[in-house]
Amino acid sequence: MFDPKWYQATYGLRFSTQREAFDDYIRKSRFAPVNPSPRFDSETYHRMYIDVFHAQQSPLQHYLLHGRSEGRQHVPATVRWFPREIVTPGKRLTPAASELKVALCLHVFYVDFLDRFAQAIERFPVTVDVYLTLADASFETRARQLFGEHARVGKLETRVVPNRGRNFGPVLVEYGQALQEYDLFCHLHSKKSLYSGKEQTQWAEYLIEYLLRDTSVITRLLNAFAADESLGLYYPTTFWMMPSWVNHQTMNKGFMREWQEKLGLGHIPEFLSYPAGGMFWSRPEAMNGVLDQTWTYEDFPEEPLPNDNSMLHALERVLGPLAEHHGFRQLFFYPPTGQFTTDNGYITASYHGRLEQHIASIQAHACISFDVFDTLVRREYTVPDYAKLKLGKMLAEQGIVPSAQAFVKLRNDAESTLRRRANFQGDVRIEAIYDELADQLDVSPDTAQEWMALEYELDLEMIQPKDEMVELFNHLAAQGHILWVISDSYYNREQVGLMLRKAGVAAAYRLMVSSEEQARKDNGSMWVKVKQDLANEGIDRHLHIGDNVVADAQMPGDLGLTTFHILHPMDKWAALGFPPVLHGADALDEMQILKWGRLISDVGRNPFIGE
Template sequence: MGRGRPRISTFSSRSRSVMHGREEGRGFAPHQPRWALRQILEPQRQVAGAAQELKIAACLHIFYEDYIHRFAQALNEFPIELDVLLTLAKEEHIATARKVFEAHPRGRHVEIRVVPNRGRNFAPWLVEYAEKLQQYDLFCHLHSKKSLYSGREQTQWADYATEFTLRKRAQFKGDVSIIDIYTELVKQLGATDQEGQCWMQQEFELDLRMIQAKNEMVELFNTLGSLGHKLWVISDTYYTRGQVGLMLKKAGVTVPYRLLVSSAEQKRKDNGTMWHMVKQDLEGEGITRHLHIGDNVVADAQLPGDLGLTTFHILHPMDKWQALGFPEVLQGDDALDEGQILKWGKLVSAYSKLIAHSVP
């Protein structure tokens, strides 16, 4: 999962074929009705007088023209005025962007730069506006991103990005929890603890609404649990253990598991500290056969593998497509062309699932 969204991987204490028991006719865990959100908390939009004096910037990267208006609408919800620092992938979007944001009631100063659409998750505030952002007390970084591999536009990532994730620069070192983040925000904005709780809950509920299960993985997870395997779920995330547990419940997980999240353990997969702990715990429990499954080649394969842990890396659908020798598609400029993505994306995604299902 993305930025704040937890990246979850799974540990099983046995490495035999995962569907072996089912092929023998053993029972497996059925899917249960998924938990659904019933109430949304609406935070108050007023901030204390001290917050009015803070110098704040919104650093926005826009590739798709329709996100000019989407981001402008998102800024309508911002409680005070701020500067708007834009990076655009196409010069033809300059006129529209300038017209929209210079007329925005929350905008004080608007600056626009045209940049290549590479590394846009972080480059606008690490490269183009790195020096300028040092002048601000707080900044919000948003970028437009569409995922079209299902054959239709999906805006979960972009919608998630429009949640304001303001942090005090350089304040947080190492891993933090969402509670730490909003505690600091309350201090900086002069808000009440209740307002901070409402904002924090709103962010989580937004992400929870967007969670979509990979049904094959959920069925596999429940099957392993019903057969008596010890299952550990390990995630690098600032969400709490309880919040990640709710996400898994919504996805349909119904069997027992141990949940390790970086915000609670103060250890991460991507820097190796989590894997040192996992190795010690496995040895402490006398577990000699295990398998870690994950989709990040470094955090889920290389780092645990260097410690002697057995891993299985799940390839991205595009990696599978290329490994099977199919024609190169969605490369270079085509990788950002909506028409090409709509043409090839659904086929690549569907074929990768068929290949996965046909492996004995």
């Protein structure tokens, strides 16, 4: 089951004995998707038996000691993603790499990480200067014991810092200017995830391994940066047990827009490569605009911070786009194959495949709920505001509004006004939106309601099925599953139901629409209701399927509901490498909508890549 030659060749390692190689696998496989041989897939075993992962046990070790006798299964090693644009730096440190001036900037909130970091650099290939930010003054003695006489440490600086700005605040406030003097710097911090009844450190160990500890990886990394000045930012691919949708802006779009404006960045896609966890290597020049600015702790939000949706979560996500804005490329390490690559395709790799591969796991749930728009139905030209634009064009021709785009703004502003007036509680109905428009445009309520009906008719006309998803829905109904449909929409239940009928949804289902339920998915209130209803009906195996990362995956997931995220058509379009289109002003440019919208809708009909 363990092949030492294969293991060393695959992961670029060299050991004196087979036992050393085996011990390396046992240690790494607790937190990284490395395989012992072509006969055994570590990641699959951990995913199948989550208790083994939570216990932080090596998959093969568990299988040999317990799993085999317990009847647990294993599968051959499977490569889930084949990187393109492979980078193959040498395995021996080059003279140019040995001359790099390197700094480590470590933020320590948990004192035990001082020992972890110190041990991780015991075999570091070059001497480094260490800059520590410590959350407590009592950490300083231990820090100086470990790093003051460390064989791989040149200069040491320590600062005791307030609990503000998470890991980014301290490095920027205390050492931003000092790091400008280095060729490269590495930033790490102490990270723990607490769940399943015990401390979980696999994510942190994964990042420490491939940013600091693995001598083979670090040697090749330094060689790569010394040989190629276009490389600006490095980190390993996202931790493999994170949700498929984690490489996404998630709730941070507002804060990301602020960073975009501050840093002068262009369009940032919904799915993007970034150092999830906030740990990375960088050239200082790649971080210009952030690292070279003067910061104070008051520039950062006070604790406690939410799990997502803050300027710091957004900053983490703009680091990749910022490096690319300055003309640098990002470099990634993909542990399953032991390869460096500049290909960021890993961010949507889990969406490759066919729907048929997932049917068995979907059918394991008694109740399955579906989102509506871009999950069961799609719009012919993709853009959700196109019906409003068409209506606006008609009204502009009548001289009622200056332009089609002006009407869309008026229409959307009226909707926003109603939400603010309700203090963002519940949801708004399309009838109320057009009543508000009647007041603003000084027309009769009857006239405004005629416009409302026309907007819906124009939208309905463009509704088309997502064929594979509708077939899945009807198939599940035929198999006796309980089906719910849950939508955030200003349309009423009857209007949404008519769209579903047009798309071919023929089965019986419960329809929950935010305008009727007065609760929304994207703020969690709908999911609180759903969870309560599931409990009241005695349903304990529920799965939700949808395309919106926040509304259909993150929010229900935070409440403990099981989700299956599928790609939005625009996300699939981007994942396939097509140009970014229909963003900003282009989203309301009819020529652009007609040029690109149908193509995107057709490409996105099936949400899986490679179908």
